[in-house]
Amino acid sequence: LGTLLAVNRNLIPIAGAVVALAAASGGVGAPLAAEPAAEIERITSQAQYQNGQWGIAVRDAVTGEQAYAQNPNRLLVPGSLTKLFSASAALQARGQNSRFRTPVHRVGARNGNRVRALSLVASGDFSFGLRDRNNGTLAFSLEDHNNANALGNVTKVTGQPLRALRQLARDVRRSGIREVGNVVVDDRLFTTFRGWPDGVISPIWVNENLIDITVRPTRAGQAARFSYRPRTPAYRVTSQVKTGRETDLQVTSPRKGVVRISGTIAAGDGPTVRTWQVEDPAMFARSAFIQELERAGVKVDGPSAGANPSGQLPNSRRYPTSTRVAQWVSSAPFSQYVNVVLKLSYIRGADLFACLVGVAGGTRRCETGLARVTQRVIRLGVPGDRFFNFDGAGSLESNNVTPNALNALVGAAQSQPWGGAFASALPILGVQGGGSLEFLGTDSPARGKFTAKTGTRILGPPGAPGGLLAARGVSGYLEAASGRQYLVTIITNGVPFQSVRETSTVSSDQIDVVDVLYRSL
Numbered sequence: 095l096g097t098l099l100a101v102n103r104n105l106i107p108i109a110g111a112v113v114a115l116a117a118a119s120g121g122v123g124a125p126l127a128a129e130p131a132a133e134i135e136r137i138t139s140q141a142q143y144q145n146g147q148w149g150i151a152v153r154d155a156v157t158g159e160q161a162y163a164q165n166p167n168r169l170l171v172p173g174s175l176t177k178l179f180s181a182s183a184a185l186q187a188r189g190q191n192s193r194f195r196t197p198v199h200r201v202g203a204r205n206g207n208r209v210r211a212l213s214l215v216a217s218g219d220f221s222f223g224l225r226d227r228n229n230g231t232l233a234f235s236l237e238d239h240n241n242a243n244a245l246g247n248v249t250k251v252t253g254q255p256l257r258a259l260r261q262l263a264r265d266v267r268r269s270g271i272r273e274v275g276n277v278v279v280d281d282r283l284f285t286t287f288r289g290w291p292d293g294v295i296s297p298i299w300v301n302e303n304l305i306d307i308t309v310r311p312t313r314a315g316q317a318a319r320f321s322y323r324p325r326t327p328a329y330r331v332t333s334q335v336k337t338g339r340e341t342d343l344q345v346t347s348p349r350k351g352v353v354r355i356s357g358t359i360a361a362g363d364g365p366t367v368r369t370w371q372v373e374d375p376a377m378f379a380r381s382a383f384i385q386e387l388e389r390a391g392v393k394v395d396g397p398s399a400g401a402n403p404s405g406q407l408p409n410s411r412r413y414p415t416s417t418r419v420a421q422w423v424s425s426a427p428f429s430q431y432v433n434v435v436l437k438l439s440y441i442r443g444a445d446l447f448a449c450l451v452g453v454a455g456g457t458r459r460c461e462t463g464l465a466r467v468t469q470r471v472i473r474l475g476v477p478g479d480r481f482f483n484f485d486g487a488g489s490l491e492s493n494n495v496t497p498n499a500l501n502a503l504v505g506a507a508q509s510q511p512w513g514g515a516f517a518s519a520l521p522i523l524g525v526q527g528g529g530s531l532e533f534l535g536t537d538s539p540a541r542g543k544f545t546a547k548t549g550t551r552i553l554g555p556p557g558a559p560g561g562l563l564a565a566r567g568v569s570g571y572l573e574a575a576s577g578r579q580y581l582v583t584i585i586t587n588g589v590p591f592q593s594v595r596e597t598s599t600v601s602s603d604q605i606d607v608v609d610v611l612y613r614s615l
Contacts, residue, residue: 126162130614146588151497155579169494170585173549173565176488177444183467184447185512187454190429194219198420199413207272215280216297223258232430248367255301255324258422263386265420276396278406279376284449287460290485292441296375305370311337314361327398328381345370376402429515436519437529441487448486474506497583500569505581520545535605540612546570563589566600574615
């Protein structure tokens with residue numbers, strides 16, 4: 095679900111402040127009383143859940159005392175709650191204040207204003223100028239282009255896809271270089287990975303490796319208008335979309351370098367966005383960089399389209415400072431990247447975090463990076479036999495975790511130097527800009543008092559009369575009406591439905607459980 099940036103730094107105190115707040119509000123809380131516990135059990139035992147599973151764990155954030163539990167040690171599918179693991183490990187590995195640095199180096203000796211080649215050295219910066227704002231934050235939008243195909247209701251895209259490459263090209267010219275034999279992208283930070291279900295994870299990102307296509311209706315029966323970004327020599331977009339009665343759009347690639355959008359868009363509708371994920375990020379970035387170099391007045395002999403000539407890279411990935419001719423430094427610290435991933439539930443961003451954790455640990459293999467995520471979380475005190483992650487984002491049903499393990503993770507984060515950044519990146523119940531919880535609990539007494547990551551997995555088996563809500567969950571921090579702080583994880587698995595709208599009742603029931611906890615603890 096798309097989200098906007100919202101940070102309430104006073105909502106979740108870090109460890110020392112939690113103790114002070116608990117003392118000020120009358121000491122440590124007691125377990126949930128019988129009547130509210132029965133109210134929760136009435137919610138979780140409704141007919142629609144007769145074949146499903148619930149897991150609930152509620153702990154005092156100060157003492158760790160269990161205030162309420164329902165199957166707290168049952169292994170359940172977490173969905174996007176998995177991102178809590180990759181985000182926390184990445185904050186440990188990189189540090190909340192680190193910044194991405196993406197340099198351009200000359201390859202070979204300089205001959206006057208000419209160099210044999212330029213190397214754009216990828217850093218794993220998924221924004222790479224797209225989301226960067228002048229105030230040191232990264233921009234968010236509920237209409238995020240990463241959600242365009244899944245949700246179908248994205249109507250606009252924001253940001254400047256080529257901002258970083260444009261600045262780098264201008265800086266290359268300012269360095270005195272006017273002619274370049276060729277351009278190569280050095281994407282050896284880690285091995286580009288295609289083993290997780292949500293697309294290519296690469297060290298180089300331009301427009302988050304998406305082509306955004308915006309379609310606008312005209313008159314019924316007529317060809318629709320369309321535009322796309324970024325425009326580079328790597329891809330050409332064509333349209334076969336007609337204006338019709340309903341919006342039904344498909345994006346395909348009939349041949350290399352060509353993307354086609356087809357189908358219909360409803361007459362009277364506003365603009366609608368669909369995306370295409372590029373198959374070769376290094377080729378895509380190289381083509382865009384050559385385009386920007388030539389616009390800046392730097393002539394490039396090599397072809398602007400075609401494969402990345404990685405054979406022209408130097409043997410060593412360590413470049414001397416003397417060969418650097420330009421560098422892009424992210425305007426935002428790494429904590430802002432965590433904001434994007436957790437508030438937007440950005441899938442490929444979370445997968446990237448696993449790869450970057452690997453890089454910090456000296457490996458170029460994303461699979462090994464995922465293992466390092468697990469090891470870092472275990473070192474925080476989370477039992478290793480209570481969570482099993484098979485990707486960085488939670489897109490596989492093989493991922494499993496217990497509610498108690500998630501509480502152990504979010505509880506341990508409170509005492510870490512990066513704990514405040516971690517907590518402030520979580521969605522906020524019922525608060526505008528609060529992320530995937532923004533539209534839930536707007537009338538709840540716990541509005542603004544519950545910050546938690548959400549996770550959802552919805553499956554539509556072929557030929558089935560309905561679908562399966564494989565997972566819906568929330569995990570995070572609750573400031574109860576008493577002022578006491580609690581760690582709360584609620585997960586529901588295995589709920590059949592006839593229409594997707596029915597899945598919203600599960601979310602509402604989970605927030606009803608939060609309301610009971612808020613009032614009663």
